[in-house]
Amino acid sequence: MKFLSFFLLGILPFAALSQTRPANDRPNVIIILTDDQGYADVGFNGSTEIPTPEIDRIANNGVVFTSGYVSYAVCGPSRAGLLTGRYQDRFGFSKNPLLAPKDPQMGLPLSEETMADLLKNVGYTTGVFGKWHMGAHPDLIPNKRGFDEFYGFLSGGHRYFPEEYVLQDLTEAKTQIDGYRTKLLRNTTRVEETEYLTDALSREAVDFVERHHEEPFFIYLSYNAPHTPLQATEKYLKRFSHIEDKKRRTYAAMVSAVDDGVGALLDKLEELEIDENTLVFFLSDNGGPSPHNSSDNAPLRGFKGDFYEGGIRVPFAVQWKGVIPAGIKYDHPVISLDIFSTAAAVSKATPKNSLDGVNLVPYLTGAIQDVPHEELFWRNYNNAKFAVRTADSKQITVGEKVELFDIQKDISEKVNLASEQLSRVEKLRRIVKEWESTLMDPIFMGLSEGAEYNKIHPDRFDQ
Numbered sequence: 378m379k380f381l382s383f384f385l386l387g388i389l390p391f392a393a394l395s396q397t398r399p400a401n402d403r404p405n406v407i408i409i410l411t412d413d414q415g416y417a418d419v420g421f422n423g424s425t426e427i428p429t430p431e432i433d434r435i436a437n438n439g440v441v442f443t444s445g446y447v448s449y450a451v452c453g454p455s456r457a458g459l460l461t462g463r464y465q466d467r468f469g470f471s472k473n474p475l476l477a478p479k480d481p482q483m484g485l486p487l488s489e490e491t492m493a494d495l496l497k498n499v500g501y502t503t504g505v506f507g508k509w510h511m512g513a514h515p516d517l518i519p520n521k522r523g524f525d526e527f528y529g530f531l532s533g534g535h536r537y538f539p540e541e542y543v544l545q546d547l548t549e550a551k552t553q554i555d556g557y558r559t560k561l562l563r564n565t566t567r568v569e570e571t572e573y574l575t576d577a578l579s580r581e582a583v584d585f586v587e588r589h590h591e592e593p594f595f596i597y598l599s600y601n602a603p604h605t606p607l608q609a610t611e612k613y614l615k616r617f618s619h620i621e622d623k624k625r626r627t628y629a630a631m632v633s634a635v636d637d638g639v640g641a642l643l644d645k646l647e648e649l650e651i652d653e654n655t656l657v658f659f660l661s662d663n664g665g666p667s668p669h670n671s672s673d674n675a676p677l678r679g680f681k682g683d684f685y686e687g688g689i690r691v692p693f694a695v696q697w698k699g700v701i702p703a704g705i706k707y708d709h710p711v712i713s714l715d716i717f718s719t720a721a722a723v724s725k726a727t728p729k730n731s732l733d734g735v736n737l738v739p740y741l742t743g744a745i746q747d748v749p750h751e752e753l754f755w756r757n758y759n760n761a762k763f764a765v766r767t768a769d770s771k772q773i774t775v776g777e778k779v780e781l782f783d784i785q786k787d788i789s790e791k792v793n794l795a796s797e798q799l800s801r802v803e804k805l806r807r808i809v810k811e812w813e814s815t816l817m818d819p820i821f822m823g824l825s826e827g828a829e830y831n832k833i834h835p836d837r838f839d840q
């Protein structure tokens with residue numbers, strides 16, 4: 378109750394304050410993002426085949442979002458939403474960007490403020506570790522988008538074994554997939570990495586905390602695991618000798634490597650006694666592409682790329698010890714866009730642009746009993762597909778084709794109610810239409826338009 382009243386007064390509770398910082402300071406913010414992890418593939422969502430005891434610590438210390446969404450069903454647009462707190466179609470980031478190091482339009486437009494910009498402006502030290510995917514042009518790299526430190530790669534994915542990083546840099550790339558084989562970047566310098574990629578990213582995040590724990594910091598730990606290619610080391614594979622299917626076993630090992638990294642990071646926060654002064658979010662950037670990486674979205678229908686729940690509802694949890702409750706499930710729909718708004722509120726930063734998310738903290742403490750969102754929306758521009766989620770409904774439309782689900786009772790989206798509930802369908806169509814009117818057309822060609830892009834830009838990779 379004490380916490381609650383402090384929140385109502387807009388003052389941070391004493392319990393949330395670091396043992397090593399002045400009493401008026403603001404919490405650190407950490408986002409741990411996995412890539413293409415299935416809804417079912419964390420312990421806190423029921424997985425027994427792939428134990429994730431370390432990731433589960435976040436759930437035990439905090440809140441599991443059972444209806445936690447991302448703003449798109451594939452990597453790039455989802456991450457653009459996460460990093461800006463805005464539906465990415467508001468600024469034309471509607472598709473997975475192509476790897477195009479010479480194209481200043483291919484990525485997150487400069488009109489947008491990133492969460493790193495926001496937090497850096499109010500004195501946070503900011504670091505991103507792993508996959509960027511927001512543009513490879515020199516104007517769009519992490520160090521130009523608010524991040525003090527970057528360790529990782531600019532492309533949409535990467536191989537995991539250092540001996541396969543054979544390209545010195547993107548000047549040697551000839552195709553989209555060559556981005557997976559570059560040496561890693563430390564800021565703008567290529568380095569020789571020797572560790573398995575997931576372990577390297579975890580190491581860098583822990584090291585960043587070690588170096589910056591006496592100042593407010595923001596970490597975006599952007600693992601590419603368990604995105605393809607499926608590659609794991611023996612250390613992790615041997616934990617899953619009971620899984621016969623090799624793909625599934627390797628996927629499980631990749632998730633387990635992330636789990637170890639999350640454990641190391643949480644241990645470091647506790648060791649430095651800053652765990653009560655740090656918000657830690659964990660989520661996947663989209664649902665599992667089960668046929669490709671053997672991920673499991675059960676009980677959700679569909680996969681990465683779909684607007685069925687399996688594409689957009691993800692494993693999602695947050696901890697802020699001493700401030701938000703521990704060990705609870707929160708079922709009202711929330712979205713990755715809320716992380717930006719939450720970060721702005723706790724850091725007392727003023728966002729440059731209008732946001733689509735809400736500060737989740739008062740909802741989780743119980744200070745606000747209302748639902749965070751009346752509606753959540755999705756658009757797939759190329760396919761003219763839309764989805765909307767309300768408290769009890771989920772509707773997906775492609776032109777005249779409509780699917781309506783009673784999502785509270787039918788989480789697996791089995792029964793299409795559209796033909797018998799016409800007025801509900803029309804009402805949701807109107808709401809979506811109104812939202813659509815606030816969006817922009819795409820500002821760049823996407824992954825599926827690579828051949829067309831190459832015709833217009835024959836010098837895409839040339840020096």
Ligand code: CA
Pocket residue numbers: 412413451452604662663
């Ligand atoms: Ca992804």
